Amino acid sequence: MAIRVNPKLIEEIEKYGAEDVTKCYHCGNCSAVCPHSREPFVFPRKSMRNLQMGLEDKLKGSLEPWLCYYCGQCSEQCPRDAEPGETMMSLRRWLTSVYDFTGISQTFYRSWKAELFTILVVTVLTGIGFFLYGFSRGDIRTYGGPTAFLPSSTIHVFDWIMGGVLAALLAINAGRMWWFMVGRQKGLRIPFFAYLRKAYLLPLHFFTQKRYAMCERKGPWLVHLALMLSYFAMLVLIMFFLHEMQAGPRIDWRFHAVGYVASLGLIGATLYALHGRWRKRQTQYRHSHESDWIFLVLLLAVAVTGVLQHVFHRAGWDVAANVTYVVHLMGVVPMLVLEVPFSKWAHMVYRPLAMYFADLLVLARADKQNDASAELARKAGVA
Amino acid sequence: MRTGIFIVSAAPDQRVNLQAVATYAANLPAVETVTLLDPGARIDPVTMAETIRRDRLERVVLAGDSPGHLKPVFTRAMALAEGDPDEIRLASFREHGGVVDNPTERAKSIVACAVYGVPFPLAAVPGNTPIHPATLVIGGGVAGIQAALEIADAGKKVYLVERSGTIGGHMAMFDKTFPTLDCAACILTPKMVSVGQHQDITLHTYAEVSHVSGQPGAYRVRIRKKARRVNESACVVCHACSEVCPVRVSSEFDSGISERKAIYMPFPQAVPNAYLIDEASCVYVASGGQKCGACAKKCPKNCIDLDQADQTIELEVGQIVLATGYDVLDARKIQRYGYGTLPNVLTALEFERLTNASGPTGGRIVTQTKKYNKRKQRDEWVFDPDGTPPRRVAIIHCVGSRDSNYNAYCSRVCCMYSLKFAHLVKEKIPGVECHEFYIDMRAFGKGYEEFAERIKAEGTFVVRGRTASVTEHEGQLIVKGEDIVHDRIIDFPVDMVLLAVGLVPAAGARELAGLFGLFLEEEGWFHELNYNGDPTDTERGGIFVAGACQAPKDIPDTVAQASAVAAGVLKNISRGRGLGSRSELGLSEIEAHAKKIVSL
Numbered sequence: 001m002a003i004r005v006n007p008k009l010i011e012e013i014e015k016y017g018a019e020d021v022t023k024c025y026h027c028g029n030c031s032a033v034c035p036h037s038r039e040p041f042v043f044p045r046k047s048m049r050n051l052q053m054g055l056e057d058k059l060k061g062s063l064e065p066w067l068c069y070y071c072g073q074c075s076e077q078c079p080r081d082a083e084p085g086e087t088m089m090s091l092r093r094w095l096t097s098v099y100d101f102t103g104i105s106q107t108f109y110r111s112w113k114a115e116l117f118t119i120l121v122v123t124v125l126t127g128i129g130f131f132l133y134g135f136s137r138g139d140i141r142t143y144g145g146p147t148a149f150l151p152s153s154t155i156h157v158f159d160w161i162m163g164g165v166l167a168a169l170l171a172i173n174a175g176r177m178w179w180f181m182v183g184r185q186k187g188l189r190i191p192f193f194a195y196l197r198k199a200y201l202l203p204l205h206f207f208t209q210k211r212y213a214m215c216e217r218k219g220p221w222l223v224h225l226a227l228m229l230s231y232f233a234m235l236v237l238i239m240f241f242l243h244e245m246q247a248g249p250r251i252d253w254r255f256h257a258v259g260y261v262a263s264l265g266l267i268g269a270t271l272y273a274l275h276g277r278w279r280k281r282q283t284q285y286r287h288s289h290e291s292d293w294i295f296l297v298l299l300l301a302v303a304v305t306g307v308l309q310h311v312f313h314r315a316g317w318d319v320a321a322n323v324t325y326v327v328h329l330m331g332v333v334p335m336l337v338l339e340v341p342f343s344k345w346a347h348m349v350y351r352p353l354a355m356y357f358a359d360l361l362v363l364a365r366a367d368k369q370n371d372a373s374a375e376l377a378r379k380a381g382v383a
Numbered sequence: 384m385r386t387g388i389f390i391v392s393a394a395p396d397q398r399v400n401l402q403a404v405a406t407y408a409a410n411l412p413a414v415e416t417v418t419l420l421d422p423g424a425r426i427d428p429v430t431m432a433e434t435i436r437r438d439r440l441e442r443v444v445l446a447g448d449s450p451g452h453l454k455p456v457f458t459r460a461m462a463l464a465e466g467d468p469d470e471i472r473l474a475s476f477r478e479h480g481g482v483v484d485n486p487t488e489r490a491k492s493i494v495a496c497a498v499y500g501v502p503f504p505l506a507a508v509p510g511n512t513p514i515h516p517a518t519l520v521i522g523g524g525v526a527g528i529q530a531a532l533e534i535a536d537a538g539k540k541v542y543l544v545e546r547s548g549t550i551g552g553h554m555a556m557f558d559k560t561f562p563t564l565d566c567a568a569c570i571l572t573p574k575m576v577s578v579g580q581h582q583d584i585t586l587h588t589y590a591e592v593s594h595v596s597g598q599p600g601a602y603r604v605r606i607r608k609k610a611r612r613v614n615e616s617a618c619v620v621c622h623a624c625s626e627v628c629p630v631r632v633s634s635e636f637d638s639g640i641s642e643r644k645a646i647y648m649p650f651p652q653a654v655p656n657a658y659l660i661d662e663a664s665c666v667y668v669a670s671g672g673q674k675c676g677a678c679a680k681k682c683p684k685n686c687i688d689l690d691q692a693d694q695t696i697e698l699e700v701g702q703i704v705l706a707t708g709y710d711v712l713d714a715r716k717i718q719r720y721g722y723g724t725l726p727n728v729l730t731a732l733e734f735e736r737l738t739n740a741s742g743p744t745g746g747r748i749v750t751q752t753k754k755y756n757k758r759k760q761r762d763e764w765v766f767d768p769d770g771t772p773p774r775r776v777a778i779i780h781c782v783g784s785r786d787s788n789y790n791a792y793c794s795r796v797c798c799m800y801s802l803k804f805a806h807l808v809k810e811k812i813p814g815v816e817c818h819e820f821y822i823d824m825r826a827f828g829k830g831y832e833e834f835a836e837r838i839k840a841e842g843t844f845v846v847r848g849r850t851a852s853v854t855e856h857e858g859q860l861i862v863k864g865e866d867i868v869h870d871r872i873i874d875f876p877v878d879m880v881l882l883a884v885g886l887v888p889a890a891g892a893r894e895l896a897g898l899f900g901l902f903l904e905e906e907g908w909f910h911e912l913n914y915n916g917d918p919t920d921t922e923r924g925g926i927f928v929a930g931a932c933q934a935p936k937d938i939p940d941t942v943a944q945a946s947a948v949a950a951g952v953l954k955n956i957s958r959g960r961g962l963g964s965r966s967e968l969g970l971s972e973i974e975a976h977a978k979k980i981v982s983l
Contacts, residue, residue, distance in 0.1 A: 027781070027822040028865030032851030032872060033719075037865075042872055045865060077719070077851065079786035 006056040013051060015110045016097075017289040018090035023082040024048040030074035030084040035214045036067050040365065041358060043067065044074055044084035047091060060098050061180040063361075065091040066347075066354030071215035072283025086287045093289065096346050098180070099173040105342040112290030115343070119294070122334040130326045140322050143313045144247060149322040150329075152246040159239055162336060169341040170349050177350060181357050190364045198359050205352040207232075220284065223269050228348070230265030233258050251314070259310075266303040270296055295344040302331040384470075386498055387416045387440040389457075391447035399476055400487045404446065407491045411498045415440060426453065431460035441466060444497040446474035446490070472497040479503045482902040482910045483922060483966055492973040499977040504916060506977040509924060509963035512600040514955050515701030516540060519604055521592060521895070524552020525938060526706035526930025526945040528574050533949030535583035539956055542698055543578060544606055545588045546891075547635070549653035550575055552708055556636060556732060558739040558746075560938055561803040562834030567938075568741070572652045579654040587696065589659060591891075595703075595898050599924025599963045600955075604698045610691040611659045613646070617686035618657035620648060624678035624687060625658070631758075632664045638732040640766055641743035646678045646687075650741065660689070702925040702952050702961065705909060706945065707895060709886040709931040712783040712790065719852040720782065720882055726751040726764040727773070727860060728853055728880045731800060737766060738807045744768040748811050750878050772812045773878035777862045778804055779850045780821040784885030792906060794885035795935040798825045801883045802835055805843040817843045818875070820850045820864050828939065846873070853880050886935040899926055900966065908934050912965065919948045922966035927951060 006012070010021050024045070031037045031045040043064035050059050068088040075085040097106040108115035134140065134149040142148050182190065205211065209228065212221040237245055237259055244255045274296050276285035305328035312321035339345040388408050390401055401419060409417045416438050420426065435443065443461060445453050450473055458468045474497035480489045496503040516539055520531045523545030535541045543550070555575075557567035578584055587606055594605035613624075628644035636649045645665040646658055662668045666675040667689050679687040714722035714730050722728045727750050729737065740746035749770030756763045778801045783789040798821065805817045824845070826835040839845055850864035862875040888907035896903045901921055902910040909928045912920035919927050929948040930941040955961035 025785075025822060026848075026867055028848035028867050029851045031865040032848070032863050037872060039870075039872060042865065042870060045867070046870070077788070079781075079788060079849075081787045 003055065004057060005054040007054050009054040009056050009059075010051055013087070013090050013094055016090040016093040017287060018051075018083070018087045019287070020080075020082045021048060021051050021087055023080040024052065024078075024084070025080055027079060029077050029079065033073050033077055034068070035071075035073075035216060036069065036211060040362065041067055044088050048082065048084055048087060051087065051091075059091065060095070061184070062091075062095075063181050063354040063358055064088075065095055066351050067211070067358065068092075069212045069215055069220070070284045071217055071220065072286075073216065075283050075286075083287070085283060089287075090289075092347065092350075093291065095177075096343070096350065099177045099346075099350070100342055101172055101176060102169075102342070104338075105346075108338070108343055109289075109291060112294065115291065115294060115338075119298070119334045119338060122337060123330045126333040127326055127330045130329055134322070134326070141318055143318040143321045143325075149318075150325055152243045155329075156242050159242065162333070163239065166336060166340050170346065173341065173346070174349055174353055177353060178357070181354070182361065187368075188361075188364050189367070190360050194360055194363055198356060198363070201356045201359055202352045205355045206348070209351075211355065220282075223272055226265045227269035227273075230262040230269065233262040234266065237262070246313075263303060263307050267300065267307070270300045270303065274300065291343055295339060298331060298335045298339065302328060302335055305331060384413050384441045384500075385439055386411075386414045386442040386444060387418070387435065387438055388414060388444045388446060388494065388498070389418050389420050389450075389453070391420045391445065391450045391453060392422050398486045399448075399490045403487050404490050404494060408444075408446070408494050408498065411495060413442075414498060420453075426456050428456050428459040428463055431457060432463035435460055435464040435466060440464075442470040442472065442498075442500065444472045444474055444494065446494045446497065447476065449475050449477045451475065470500075472500060474503075478913065478915075479507070480922065480965075482904055484902075488970050492968075492970045495970070495974045496977045499981050501977040501980045503973075504913065506980060507965055507968055507973045508976070509599075509965050509968055511960040512598065512924065512963050514600040514925070514959060514961045515602075515699055516956050517542065517698070517700045518702045518704065518952050518956075519544065519602070519698060519700040520704045520706060522552070522706035522708055522930070522932070523547075523550030523578075523586075523588065524706060524708045524930065524941075525554040525571060525574075526708065526932075526941045527552070527704070528571075528578055529942050529945035530704050530706060530929050530948050530952075531584055532574060532577055532581070533946050534952055535581050537949075537953050538583065539953065541581075541584045542700065543584055543586050544590050544592060545586070546591055547649065548589050548611070548659040549649040549655070550578060550586070550588065551650075551653070553732070554938060555650065555652070556638065556739070557735050558742075558807065559803060561799040562828070562830045564803070564806065568652065575652065575654040579656070586655065588655060590696075592895070592898060593695070599926075600701050600961050602700050602703060602925065604700060604703070606696040606698060608694040608696055610662065610693050611657075612662075612665075612687060612689055612691045613658045613660060614686035614688065615655045615657040617684050619684055620656060620658065621683060623681045623683060627677040627681045629675065629677070630664050630666055632661070637736045637743055638730070640729075640733050640736055658687075660687075665689075702927065702955060703899070704927045704929055704948050704952065705895065705899070705901075705932055706929040707889045707892060707932040709935065710889050712884045712887050714782060714882050714884050716789065717783060720779065720850075720880070721853045721855070721860075722882060725853065725855050725860060725880075727878065728882065730882050730884045731797070731804070732884075734804060734881050738804075738811070744770070746811070748772055748808060748879075773808075773815065774812075775816045775877045776805075776808050776818070776879045776881065777850070777853075777860075777875065777877040778817070778819045778881045778883060779853075779862075780819065780883045781849055782882040782884045785822065790885050790887065790906065792885075792935070793825060795825070795827075796937045797883035797885060799828075799831055799834070799937065801881070802826075802838045802843075804881055805838050806841065809841055809843060818862075818877070819843060819845045820848060820862070821845060822847075822849050828937065848873075886931060889932060892932060899923060900964075901926065902966075908932065919944060919951055922964060924963040924965075925955070925961050 028045050031042050037043050041064050047064055065088050070085050070089055072085050075083050093109050097109050138149040139147045140149050241255050244252050276282055277288045280286045305324055309321050309324035309328050312324055390405055392401055405417045443457050454471055457471045462468045474494045476490045479493050483489045493503050496506045518534050518541050520527045520543045531541045531543045554567055554571050560567050589611050590606050590608040593607040597603045624646045625644040628646045630645035631642045633639040634641045634643040646660045648658055679689050711732055736742040738748055744766050745768055747768055750773050751764040752767045752770045753762050754765050780801055784794040808815055808817050824835055826832040846866050848865040848867040850862050852863050854861050859876045862877050864873050866873050900923055904910050909932050911918050911933055927948040929945040
């Protein structure tokens with residue numbers, strides 16, 4: 001089969017943040033030092049090689065970038081300052097845009113101006129929408145009850161519609177990811193039963209990120225876990241218990257205790273990451289793509305406005321609470337609608353999937369080898 | 384001739400003030416345009432041809448750190464503009480003195496020469512000075528020995544100054560040379576003896592240069608000769624003194640893998656063949672003459688003078704040869720290889736001594752054994768001649784070389800000596816497995832590639848991929864790396880690891896450069912006048928560089944360069960005149976000179 005080479009692949013990946021890929025002289029130090037690099041998925045050197053050779057198609061189906069957690073050891077020890085860790089990060093961004101069938105992701109990653117502009121447009125539209133809706137049937141001076149400016153039942157329905165659309169988008173992209181990594185590989189048979197048997201890996205990796213814990217430094221994993229669990233807790237509270245969260249003025253501690261811890265987790269982890277990217281002391285924070293900043297700032301804004309509207313409401317300043325609520329939604333909507341399927345957030349689906357596929361591929365290859373040796377044994381028996 | 388100058392900025396940390404150069408160049412005669420080119424700018428011949436045609440340029444000067452890569456583009460542009468393609472002149476700052484005191488002034492003169500169309504070395508010729516016929520050689524390694532012998536064999540006086548107690552340098556420590564596997568000592572020791580006995584060579588060992596004055600052709604050099612405390616000519620090397628000496632310190636000559644006494648011979652074939660006392664470890668010296676003194680009492684020839692003081696000698700010489708050699712990189716800096724903490728992780732020099740028949744194990748390659756040291760009352764890892772030989776040896780290439788975290792340059796010799804090590808290991812230990820972990824196999828010399836093939840044919844495994852770490856697991860060394868060709872991560876148990884450590888400039892090179900007014904390159908090697916044309920001369924008249932102090936090089940290259948230096952020295956002596964210092968030539972002098980050449 002002919003292999004198509006894209007000589008401009010490195011230039012393309014550079015738009016996603018990679019630098020110095022051409023400097024690599026393949027000593028293999030990075031692959032040997034990486035705690036995740038195990039056969040058959042040996043990286044990052046091989047990915048650097050594929051990039052240098054312009055093997056776009058091969059890279060499209062590579063799951064190695066998703067196995068990397070960017071602890072930065074490879075970049076620290078790299079004798080050529082070729083930044084393999086940052087290359088893997090850029091490949092993740094690029095792969096996100098490859099999986100995305102709409103092409104929006106590609107536009108966002110290549111142009112932060114386009115991303116920012118779209119976010120602003122969605123923000124403004126969201127604001128206008130909710131204000132119009134609120135004034136059409138509610139009272140800005142009331143936060144809860146039947147005349148509420150933004151009643152929790154309405155928001156609840158809105159949440160579920162948005163969640164459904166996002167899930168559909170992500171499912172399509174995840175399907176494409178499956179196709180590039182597994183589906184299109186000829187001669188690779190993965191029994192349906194294996195998919196089921198290994199399905200437990202998806203929630204396992206999603207909730208624990210246990211591979212991240214394999215990195216030598218455990219700090220980044222803990223911060224990431226805190227951020228992710230806080231986010232997830234918030235999501236559950238909003239999707240299922242929005243009414244209880246908004247009811248007042250009494251504080252329902254069953255839900256609010258979780259909410260407060262999660263808010264602290266979100267704000268703390270976001271500030272930690274922002275500070276790290278600002279100071280550039282840790283290797284994984286030395287390079288920041290514009291999308292990283294947008295993501296963090298948006299998340300922080302959403303978390304802070306969320307806390308504020310809650311505080312205003314409990315303090316009895318319902319007008320302020322309602323206005324802040326709309327501002328909060330003006331952050332939440334673009335964050336979810338744009339960042340989840342098309343940008344950094346998408347990795348919450350792709351990472352566990354990649355690890356799931358990795359196990360399946362190892363299984364399939366072992367089967368294939370067994371088949372081959374059985375075949376050999378049969379032939380030898382015949383002879 | 385209508386001239387256009389294009390200045391290319393290269394490195395972001397330009398030491399040359401390009402703006403100043405541009406301003407200066409604009410005022411040179413016939414210069415029509417001066418353009419500062421962006422380093423990343425894409426320059427295509429068609430638009431350049433348009434520029435050349437528009438400005439009616441007849442000559443183009445490309446100036447910059449090393450602007451040679453642009454010459455083809457401009458040659459094509461000139462041809463397209465129907466001009467003379469031969470009129471593309473290069474003004475390379477790096478080639479003609481990138482590391483001088485005032486690089487901007489030098490850059491201006493380089494550009495001026497290019498504008499006049501005169502090669503820089505032709506215009507920047509310092510005046511002649513009379514030459515004193517004696518020569519000083521600093522450094523008694525193979526480079527210094529070769530240069531001293533070549534000059535002295537021509538009947539000219541040579542002073543050879545060596546910092547340690549004997550001449551011989553690193554080569555004396557080696558077991559074999561590559562690629563011929565000759566015995567290193569068999570080549571070197573006859574030369575050492577010749578130096579010791581030569582009527583025209585005065586040898587000052589245990590001595591260092593402390594002060595230099597004068598000018599090219601007539602230098603006054605002050606040498607501080609440390610107290611040897613043993614009379615060189617009277618000592619008969621009966622070993623009686625070292626037998627009674629109570630002090631044990633690690634031996635420099637054995638690279639620390641054995642011990643010596645405070646009164647010692649560096650090695651049996653040392654020249655001068657006499658004992659010396661290391662004042663840093665001698666009990667008598669440390670106690671101010673209160674304690675010990677056993678050696679002096681025991682000496683049958685009464686040649687030990689424990690109270691001898693340092694001496695200062697003044698020399699008058701015409702020319703000076705620097706042959707100060709190199710040190711090996713301190714492998715402790717690279718913690719992930721475990722050197723200094725794990726036993727049986729050895730540096731190249733340690734292995735040279737281990738495998739050398741004159742080494743502590745008599746040439747048996749063994750792993751270290753734990754022994755109880757009664758004096759220090761603790762367990763120590765030592766090389767015991769009866770120790771167990773390793774069954775598996777890993778040799779790691781490029782340790783601290785080609786690595787932006789340590790030395791960015793290639794140390795040139797490590798690949799070849801590593802292959803030699805593999806041969807020695809396999810030759811001496813039956814059934815041993817030997818693995819070389821390399822990035823690129825740099826076998827660049829005569830017979831080197833063949834040598835590499837031979838070693839592979841002997842059954843040494845060469846693994847493409849540099850090792851990332853050496854660790855210990857239950858007393859077993861584990862080497863971890865990527866085998867690039869076979870697409871594997873290797874976790875590899877071995878008994879011994881040899882680190883092919885790179886070369887670094889010798890300690891004290893910076894001070895020496897300061898004494899002589901020489902220039903050091905970024906990495907600390909001595910800067911030669913012109914890498915291609917005058918590889919042994921320096922910016923200072925009458926001062927030459929030979930061997931590894933100029934850049935890492937192997938023995939054949941070192942010897943060749945040392946002989947080349949001798950030719951330069953002898954040329955000046957036979958003419959009775961030599962060139963002065965180029966570093967003292969001013970901009971106006973060079974420009975005037977260039978003008979004069981053009982008008983001829």
